[in-house]
Amino acid sequence: METKTMPVRRKxxxxxxxxxxxxxxxxxxxxxxxxxxxxxMIWLLLDGNHDQDSIAEIVAAEFGGSLEIVKKDLNxxxxxxxxxxxxxx
Amino acid sequence: MDTCEHTxxxxxxxxxxxxxxYWARNRPINIHFELTQRCNLRCVHCLFxxxxxxxxxxxxxxSIIDHLRKLGVISLSLSGxxxxxxxxxxxxxxxxxxxxxxxxxxxxxxxINDSLFDTIxxxxxxxxxISVYGATPDIHDVITKVPGSFQKTIRSMRVLSxxxxxxxxxxFLLKHNFHQRYQMMELAKQVGVEYAxxxxxxPMENGRLDNLSAGLSINQIRSIYHEVNKEELILRNTVKIKxxxxxxxxxxxxxxxxxxxxxxxxxxxxxxxxxTLRIPIGNLREQSFEDIWRTDKIDSLRYxxxxxxxxxxxxxxxxxxxxxxxxxxxxxxxxxxxxxxAVCSKYKSLIEERKEGLNDE
Numbered sequence: 480m481e482t483k484t485m486p487v488r489r490k491x492x493x494x495x496x497x498x499x500x501x502x503x504x505x506x507x508x509x510x511x512x513x514x515x516x517x518x519x520m521i522w523l524l525l526d527g528n529h530d531q532d533s534i535a536e537i538v539a540a541e542f543g544g545s546l547e548i549v550k551k552d553l554n555x556x557x558x559x560x561x562x563x564x565x566x567x568x
Numbered sequence: 569m570d571t572c573e574h575t576x577x578x579x580x581x582x583x584x585x586x587x588x589x590y591w592a593r594n595r596p597i598n599i600h601f602e603l604t605q606r607c608n609l610r611c612v613h614c615l616f617x618x619x620x621x622x623x624x625x626x627x628x629x630x631s632i633i634d635h636l637r638k639l640g641v642i643s644l645s646l647s648g649x650x651x652x653x654x655x656x657x658x659x660x661x662x663x664x665x666x667x668x669x670x671x672x673x674x675x676x677x678x679x680i681n682d683s684l685f686d687t688i689x690x691x692x693x694x695x696x697x698i699s700v701y702g703a704t705p706d707i708h709d710v711i712t713k714v715p716g717s718f719q720k721t722i723r724s725m726r727v728l729s730x731x732x733x734x735x736x737x738x739x740f741l742l743k744h745n746f747h748q749r750y751q752m753m754e755l756a757k758q759v760g761v762e763y764a765x766x767x768x769x770x771p772m773e774n775g776r777l778d779n780l781s782a783g784l785s786i787n788q789i790r791s792i793y794h795e796v797n798k799e800e801l802i803l804r805n806t807v808k809i810k811x812x813x814x815x816x817x818x819x820x821x822x823x824x825x826x827x828x829x830x831x832x833x834x835x836x837x838x839x840x841x842x843x844t845l846r847i848p849i850g851n852l853r854e855q856s857f858e859d860i861w862r863t864d865k866i867d868s869l870r871y872x873x874x875x876x877x878x879x880x881x882x883x884x885x886x887x888x889x890x891x892x893x894x895x896x897x898x899x900x901x902x903x904x905x906x907x908x909x910a911v912c913s914k915y916k917s918l919i920e921e922r923k924e925g926l927n928d929e
Contacts, residue, residue, distance in 0.1 A: 491692065493668045497589045497640045504642060506692050507734070508670055513585045 483532070486557065487567040488525040496523070503565060512563060517542065521556055525566065531557065589640070590829045594870065596861060598830040599641050600843045603629065603660070604649040605835050609676055609712040611701065613742055613782040615770045615898070616649065623835045626656040628852070630663050632833065635857055637667050643694075644669035647843075649835065652679035661687045670694045677724030678717050685727055695734040698725050701742065703751030711744055711782075722759065729760050737763035741792070742782045764802045767792065768890060769910065770844060771898040777909050786917045793918065823874055824893055827866045833857075841869050844894025845903060869893075869903070878905045889915045 488494075494503040501514040501522055514522055520541060524534045531553060539549040560566050590597050605620050624632070636644065644664075651657055652675060661684075664671060671693040680688070688696070700721060702708030708718035728735045737756035741749055749765065756763035769783040784792070796803055827841030827849065834840065837852035839860045847869070850860030868876070872893060880886055883906070893903035895910050906912050 493642060493670055495637070495640045495642055497595070500585070500589070502585055502589075502642070504670060506670070506694060508694055 483530050485527050485530050486525050487527040488522055488560075489565050489567055492565065494522070512565065517552075518556055521553065522560075525560075586829075594828045594861070596636070596639060596641050596829055596831055596857070598643040598645070599636055600645045600647060600830070600832040601629075601632075602647050602649065602833065602835050602843075603651045603657070604654050606653040607648055607650040607676075608653055608678060609650065609714050609717055611699075611712050612744075613711075613740070613769055613779045615772050615779065617772065617774055618649065621836050624837050624852075626659055628837065629656075629660055632837075632852055632857065633660075633663065633667055633669075637669065639858055639861075642670050643672070645672040645674060647674040650676055650679065652684065658684060658687055661691050665691050672697060674699075675724075676712070676717065676721055677728075678714075678720035680724045680727075685731065688728065688733060689731050693733065695736055696728055697736040697738045698728075699738045699740060700725075700752060700755075701740055702745045703748040703755045707745050707748055711742060722755070725759050725761055735759075735761040737761050739763055739765040741765055741767040741784055741788075743784060743788065744782070746784060746788050766803065768895075770895055771907075771910055773846060773898065775898065775901070777899065780909055786914060789914060789918060823877075824872050825870060826872075826893065827861075827870045831861065841866060842894055844892055845869070845897055846894065847897060847903070872904070876904055878902070880904075880906050885916055885919050888919055 491506055492503050493506060494501055496519055499516045499519060501519040503512045503514065503522075504510070517538070520538060521534060524537060529537070532550075535546060535550045535553045538553060539546045542549075557566075586597070589595060604623055605616055605618050607614070607616070607618055610618075633644070646660075651673065654660070665687075671691065673688070673693050673696045675696065675698055677698045698721060700708065701711040702718065705716075705718040708721070709715050712718075725735055725737065737752070737759065739749070739752045739756070745752070752765075753763055767784050767789065769780050771777050772779055792803070826845045830842060832840040832843040832846075833852065834846075834848075838848040839850050839852065839857065840846050840848060847866075849863065849866050852860070874881055877886075877891075880889070880891055883889070889911065891907070891911055896905050896907045897903040899907045899910050
């Protein structure tokens with residue numbers, strides 16, 4: 480798995496963080512997603528300034544738990560975000 | 569980590585999120601922002617007086633937009649007057665490229681130059697709604713009172729459509745253009761844009777009713793009711809009284825929800841609970857939008873119930889009526905009362921057609 484690139488969230492989507500969760504809407508209003516609190520924290524870090532390892536460290540520090548498990552969960556989340564086409568290619 | 573995918577209709581498919589984050593907390597999601605009262609057209613039916621008062625400055629507008637985004641507002645409509653009469657409109661639109669809203673632009677299309685087309689292309693609005701009042705220049709321009717407006721409007725529609733911007737041909741039916749309604753549909757199809765028609769007029773913002781005389785006659789509206797759904801005549805705003813069970817506060821039948829998740833900002837910074845219900849609840853030069861919206865002083869508006877209506881609640885035609893609190897307020901100053909001229913005089917004569925229309929749905 481590639482963890483040294485700095486992933487970036489799609490810039491053409493409209494998103495709002497509301498009380499810790501995030502709603503994401505495509506500009507044609509046809510695709511919508513809701514991210515829970517953990518995924519929201521990851522989403523906020525997908526700013527092009529953090530690689531996956533550093534995101535994992537921040538998430539682990541915030542929510543606790545083993546870094547290795549967080550890395551695995553983060554990888555799953557990134558796969559989902561990619562599958563949903565929410566990341567810049 | 570769970571993500572949740574939904575498609576299409578915002579309010580229906582996002583019920584859980586929207587109910588919890590927006591409806592339950594009266595958090596604004598849709599804001600209609602009137603950037604200016606200025607307009608280069610003088611349409612016979614317009615509700616605005618176009619008296620230009622102390623309009624918001626560029627900095628004030630940008631600051632308000634930024635605040636709205638931070639509050640969680642997703643959908644923003646820019647309206648007027650005519651938004652492209654503002655000299656700073658390009659700056660505002662460029663700011664919105666960064667701010668990212670589900671954006672709708674309301675315009676007559678006559679003032680969009682090449683540079684603005686480029687900006688709109690980059691902006692990628694959700695849609696641009698362009699008002700059209702006829703299928704030919706002689707009809708449209710008589711209604712707008714500006715010769716040449718038809719050609720400019722249709723040109724903008726074509727250009728926007730060609731560059732891939734979703735455009736709505738917003739046909740407004742009046743006595744004077746009623747005979748062209750099917751030509752207008754054909755024109756929209758020829759230009760390659762979606763179309764929808766409206767004919768519900770609102771009294772003027774100063775309470776005068778002069779503009780209502782331009783509206784359709786009873787017989788013209790009767791014709792429309794027979795044509796809708798049979799002749800592809802798509803209507804907007806066919807509002808009727810109905811309850812919204814999922815949002816009912818205790819013991820009430822809520823008939824309208826102004827000031828809950830949708831609101832309006834005027835060109836002078838007044839905040840209204842709805843673009844039609846023009847009761848100012850605060851001004852953005854004195855308070856932030858959040859502080860204005862937080863008030864419970866407008867709960868009687870937010871949770872209007874059937875039994876609150878004066879006169880109308882006992883009316884036998886209420887179920888089939890296009891009653892609107894904002895129209896009643898504009899006409900009489902009482903949003904809970906009837907609208908004798910704008911609504912009652914027409915819909916009481918159309919009760920059979922309304923029943924038939926509802927049964928068709």
